[in-house]
Amino acid sequence: MNKITIPACAAAVFMLGATPAFSADAKDNWTKNCASCHGPDGAGHTKAGRMAQVKNMTDPKYQATFTDEQAAKQIKEGLKDPTGKEKMKAFGDLFSDADIKALVDYIRTLQAK
Numbered sequence: 741m742n743k744i745t746i747p748a749c750a751a752a753v754f755m756l757g758a759t760p761a762f763s764a765d766a767k768d769n770w771t772k773n774c775a776s777c778h779g780p781d782g783a784g785h786t787k788a789g790r791m792a793q794v795k796n797m798t799d800p801k802y803q804a805t806f807t808d809e810q811a812a813k814q815i816k817e818g819l820k821d822p823t824g825k826e827k828m829k830a831f832g833d834l835f836s837d838a839d840i841k842a843l844v845d846y847i848r849t850l851q852a853k
């Protein structure tokens with residue numbers, strides 16, 4: 741009996757881990773692709789975030805410095821510093837325009853009221 745149960749269990753765990761990208765919502769996309777730098781809450785208090793010098797997205801003053809259009813463009817095309825070094829990669833291949841718009845909407849919910 742046990743010989744059958746254990747491998748079946750391992751297969752179930754494996755399948756749970758393999759969430760297809762198209763079913764992910766904005767929060768999921770954020771957690772998986774953006775939180776490493778920007779932090780789960782957007783404050784950017786992560787090791788990679790400090791290295792990349794991300795700014796604090798929970799600060800409404802920072803959020804006021806970019807429009808939805810600018811944010812979407814940057815997510816799509818990425819960001820380079822003046823020397824051409826990549827600061828944030830382009831996500832246009834990974835996400836549709838609708839996914840990107842949902843991410844921008846999600847970012848707006850991160851700012852402190």
Ligand code: HEC
Nearest residue numbers: 773774777792793794795806810811814815827828831843
């Ligand atoms: C490798 C680290 C890294 C990752 C991963 C990352 N970013 Fe960024 N992001 C940055 C940096 C660095 C900046 C620029 C901070 C600054 O203004 O100097 C930035 C800025 C932004 C901005 C501000 C745009 C503007 O015009 O000022 C938005 C919006 C943004 N990121 C969204 C995202 C989203 C959405 C994801 C995930 C799909 C993501 N980022 C993933 C590093 C990252």
